[in-house]
Structures are given as C-alpha cells and as structure tokens.
Amino acid sequence: MLSIGEFSKICGVSTKTLRYYDEIGLINPDEINPETGYRYYSIRQLKKMLFINRLKSYHFSLEEIKAILELEDDQSSEKLCSALNRKIREIQEKLNAFEYSLKQMSNDILNLEKGIPIMSYLDNIEVQLVETQPMNILYMRQMMSSDDYVAGYEKYFSRLYEKIATEELTLLGTPMTIYHSPEYNPAGNDTEFAIPIEETVKETRDLPGGLCAKSVLKGSYSELTSVYAKLREWVENEGYELVKSPYEVYVTDPNQATVPEDIVTEVYFPVEKK
Template sequence: MLSIGEFSKICEVSTKTLRYYAEIGLLTPEEINPENGYRYYSIGQLKTMLLINRLKSYHFSLEEIKAVLESDVDQSEEVLRSALNRKRREVQEKLKSLEYTLGQMSQDILNLEQGVPIMSYLDQIEVQLVETRPLNILSLRRMMSRDDYALGYGAYFGRLYEMIATEKLTMLGTPMTIYHSPEYDPAGNDTEFAIPIAKAVKGTRDLPGGLCAKSVLKGSYSELTSVYAKLREWIEHEGYVLVNSPYEIYVTDPNQISAGEELITEVYFPVKKK
C-alpha cells in the first residue's frame, strides 16, 4: 500500500486533487485508517491514476473520465475506444479552428505591415437586395447555447434528414438555420433548424418570401459575425429596417469538403423600406 503522499509523488498529482477525486467518486483510496483518517492507495491504483492523467491530457472532462471508469468490465474497452474516437474528432475540429485562426493572424500582420487597416476586410463583404420566394420547411425549434451549437447542428439536421427519409419527402434545398432571439443570450437562443421540402406534412410550416438583404460568406463559420455586422450597417445606411428573423442557408456540407475556406453560407435579413 502507498500513503497518499507517496501516491501523489509517483503520479505527480497533488494530495488536494486526490482528495477531490475521492470526493467526486473518481478515484477513492483503497483504505482509510478509521483512527487517524490516513489514506492509502494500492499499487494497482497507479494504473488507474495514470489512465486518468492520460485522458485528461486528451482534454477529457472529469465527468467523461468517470463514465469510462464506471463502464461494465465486459464493455470497458469498447466504451474507451468510442470515447477516444469522439474526443479525437473534437480535437481535430479544434486544430482546424486554430489553423484557421493562425492563418487569419498571419494575414492581419501582413496587411498591417503593408499599411492596410486590420478591419478593412469588412469593405470586401458584398450585400445585395433580393426577392426570395416562399418556402415550405420541415423544422425543429430549440433553445441553444454556444456549446449546443457546436454539438447540436449535426444532431438536429440528422433528425430532419431521418424524418425526410422515413416519410419519403422531397427536399427542395439545403439546410438552413433561422435565429429568432431578439438578442444574444449565452444561456440559450431561440434557434430553428430547417430543410425546405415539397410537401406540407406534420412538422412543416411556411417561411414567407419577400425582400431580403443578402450576403454570401465563403469561408469559416467564425466569420459570420462580420457578415451580420456588414448587413446591419448596409440596412441602416440604405434606409431599410429588419422585419423578420435572419437566417442562414448552408450551400455546402461541411462534411463533404476538405477545408473551411470551401464553405459557402448565404445570410438573409428580411427587410422593408423605412
């Protein structure tokens, strides 16, 4: 048996952290002396602690690690493999995002060295006035936080695709998202996921057509806030007002392209003259 201090030293984990792990049921001491409260860990628990450290280095949360450790013995390897695959996808997405950010920073530095203002890219965003046609959309509407967006887009559009396949419906366009909240709330925003279809069935509604200020983003979704800012500036400058919820149409499928620069997103702001 190892004292908590010895266990701490070998695994390079503070005794405070070990006590917290015991408190949340992640790793409890093999033995606690009832007289003095001293904690002791078995040699076998070294392997568990090393696994915890390894999974933490892979950016697993303590809750995720606990779920892996508590899985049935017969299924533990499969649970771990599935969890690692999921986390690898998350890390790959973060790497893509960091690579994009690094490229953006490099371009900003180059522009500044050449005397080009850092925000001049806003002047390159084009806005046009278009007349859209009414659409019949199959949709799901939810309150979504920022984290929900990252994890939920695929899930909710996946459910819509399943409904379309089950009901043998005909799609008339690519997926779209409609943002109904009047302001941004980190706790949750009123978001509608939709796909245009030919037939009106249960779960569908009409999306009215009409006059819209439209812009097209070719690149990462992280640039959408710039497009929204440009559209609002254009609407104000040209004497229009927003009359309905803005929406995005995803022309390209992010799962079918090799680089974020290939993404094409259309942004629509329904408007009318003041």
C-alpha cells in the same frame, strides 16, 4: 496499499485533485481510515488513474471521462473508439481554426505594412437584395448556450436527418439555423435548427419567403459576426429594417471541407423598406 501522497506522486496528480475526483465519483480511495480519515489507494487503481490522465490529455472533460469509466465491459471498446473519433474531429476543427487565424494574421500584417487598415476586409463583404421563396421546413427549436453550439449543431441536425431517413422524407435543401433571440445571451439563445423538405408532417412549418438582404461567407464560422455586422450596416444605410429573425443556410458540410475556406454559408436578413 498506497497513501494518497504516494498515489499522488506516482500519478502526477495533486492530493487536492484526488479529493475532488473522490467527491465527483471519478475515482474513490480503496480505503479510508475511519479514525484518522487517511485515504489509501490500491495498486490496481494506478492503471485507472493513468487512464484518466490519458483521457484528460486528449481534452476530454471530467464528465466525458466519468461516462466512459461507467461503460460496461461488453461495450467499452466500441464506445471508447467512438468517443476517441469524436474527439479527434473536435481537435482537428480547432487546429483548422488556429491555422485559419494564423493565415488571417499574416494577411493583416502584410496589409498593415502596405498601409491598408486592418478592418478593410469588411469592404470586401458583398450584400445583395434577393427575393426568397417560401419553404416547408422540418425543425427543432432549443435554447442553446454558447458552450452548446458546437455539439448542438451536430446533435440536432443528426436528429432531423434521422427522422428524414426513418420516414423516407424528401430533402429540398441544406441545413439552416434561425436565430430568434433579440440579443445574444451566453446563458441561452432561442435557436431553431431546420432542413427544407417536401412533405408536410409533424414538426414541419412554413418559413415565409420575401425580401432579404443576403451575404455569402466563404470561410470559418468565426467570421460570421463580421458578415452580420456588414449586413446590419447595409440594411441601415439602404433604408430598410429587419422584420423577421435572421437565418443561416449551410451550403457545404463542414465535415467535407478540407480547409475553412471551403465552407460556404449564406446569411439572410428578412427586410422591408422603412
């Protein structure tokens, strides 16, 4: 048996962390002396602790690691492969975002050296007034926290596509998100995930058409706030007002885009003249 200190030293994990892992049921001491309270770990637990460390180095959360550890042997390999592939996609998305940021910073430096203001890029965001047609949408509406969005988009759109495939429904457009909350709240925002379809079935509704201020973003989703700011400015300056919830239409699948610049997103602000 190994004392908690020995186990800590070998695995490179502090005793405080090991006690926390015990509290959350991630890895428990093999034995606790009832008289002294000293914790002891078995040699076989070294492998488990190293496995936990490995998953942590892959940026798995403790909750994700715990779920992996709880898998049955007959499904562990398949589920682990799936989890690793999902994590690879997440990390690749972050790498793409960092590369995009580096490119933007380099462009900002070049512009500043030429005497061009750093926020001048807003002037390049085009806004047009369009008349949209009514759509029948299959939808799911959820309260989404700021931490939920990345996983949530995949989760809820996947459910909608699964329903479309199962019930053999007819696609009429690409996925879209409608934002109903009057203000941004990190704890939760009223978000509607939708896909236009032909058939009227349970969980469909009519999305009215009408006059919209529209802008198209070609780039990372992180730039959407700039598009929203530009649209809001245009609406104010042109004497319009927002009358319904704004929405985004995802023209391209981000999983198919090799670089952020390939991602195309349309943003719509339903408006009317003041």
